Amino acid sequence: MSELVLPLRTGSPLIVRDSAAGRPGCLDRLALLTGGKVRDAVSAASPQCEITVEAPSGRSCSELAAWRRYALLLDRDNDGFVITLRKGETGSPPPIPVGLWQLGLLTACISAVLRGARILPVHGALLAVSKGGLLLCGQSGMGKSTTSRRWQAAGGSVPADDMVLLECGGEEVIAHPLPTWSRCRESLEGASYPFEPALPVAGVFALARGEEREELKEAASREFFMSIYSACCCFASPLVRLLPQEERERLLAAIRETADRLAEVSPPTALFAHLDGNLQKTLKDYL
Template sequence: MILQELPIIAANGTVLRIGALDEFSQPVLETIARIHETAMPQPPSRESGECRVQLLSVKSALPEGVSPEPVLTVPGVEIHRGGDTLYFRLAEVPPPTWEESLRYRLPLLAAVMAATLEGRQVVLFHGCLLLRDDGEGIVLTGESEVGKSTTFRRWQTAGGRGLCDDLMILSRGAGADGRSCFYAQPLPTWSRCLREGIAAKELRYPVNEKIPIRRILWLTRSATEREELIPVTIQKWHGQLLAACNQHMLFTQYALTVEERRQLVMECWKIVDEIDTIYSPLALAAHLQGNLRETLKHV
């Protein structure tokens, strides 16, 4: 029986649910809520939908019918599966390093993955989110180390607001004019726990900020002295979008069956096709000497 449940609502109305099964996991659920600056967990209501991600202590018994053999193991966390539900068994003493963040980040990532698999047109997306003055967002995606964090800082230095530089929830919904559009919601840059030694509990990202996306751009480095927007081939565009949809699910998807992994890829392709109907293939060829605000002014 779930004692508490944390619902995080995607911009298109999909509810991402994480449940706590014992008193030990309740504070962990509360920390997840604080990190994402969302409402504190509440007792589950009768109207609650199915909770596909549930937390409990390693000292608590697994629900009946759940195999005692974990499908995935990371420091301080065992992941078990019972039907369509993933059970995260948490060590009562977490690892004394950045690995403690695994108990806070993996459950939400798994909840988003479950929504993707169900065809809710919600996905984890690898990229940075720049906020325009009109409240719309520009999403930059690209290979790791291509310069997303650097471009994010350049945007901030130029007076712009950035919401995340690594990961977001991307969901398809309807805009104010009724037309189909995508929204982004910022998620923590978890790699900072590794690179900079930042305690997971100190991270804060406002997941409830639902930003309508004006443009999605593939970020590359300029081969000239100019910073400019350039067209890209549909093959490169599709490949990058699909990689961005899969990157942060590469670990948790090993809790799925082979057929479910295939289905997950197909659902990501559907999202890529939807992106295609709204945004044309375009890249930002970035340069450190460029005027980023001016370059993106008319995007």
């Protein structure tokens, strides 16, 4: 039995525990991707996510839903809720289950939210600048990955290109990069999403495609907020409808609170990205 520990700045750390045998490298690879630490000796603290072959004995679990070859169970204990992943009824897990890396972290984050942690996994790209990170929000296919590659080609750093854990418990909104499911499916060679050091969010942009040129432009407040709210809903929404009413309302409130905090980081601004543009010049005021 082992566990991965990822530190938060304003509360208890995220703990993903793997009590299942026969999956060497599951948490070890996740630790390499995030820079976290795997401990063999299990701490007294309750994990937010537990990966196991069978439902934990001696505790009452209610099954939430099947996710591919795994089932999610909501397990109430003295510390709150633990979302448990167990082997599904059909099929067998792959030798090194890539899906568990992201699913384990996502469910750990949601479980932490249900315990009162002011965090949320958000769909967006994070560009590193001297003042912190610029968060790009936009629907899938809008160009977050393409804009990230352009930023890297210009010499910039992209800590995350799809999934970011936002921590809103302090004066600043802190962004922790998380491994990307699509990126992990493509290749893990050289992939790194260091959970620490995290970056304060210095700017938030609603990403759109520039038809003629690249520019930053004032956005309509409603459209800007909806872009942010959609990003905040993306990873949590599949679990919302599966939770008991009280926990569902708690998660929805956390989504709205995070969206409100992000909307306050910077004025409503849209980044109209264009392949012929110069991102360094476009974002010069944030460098």
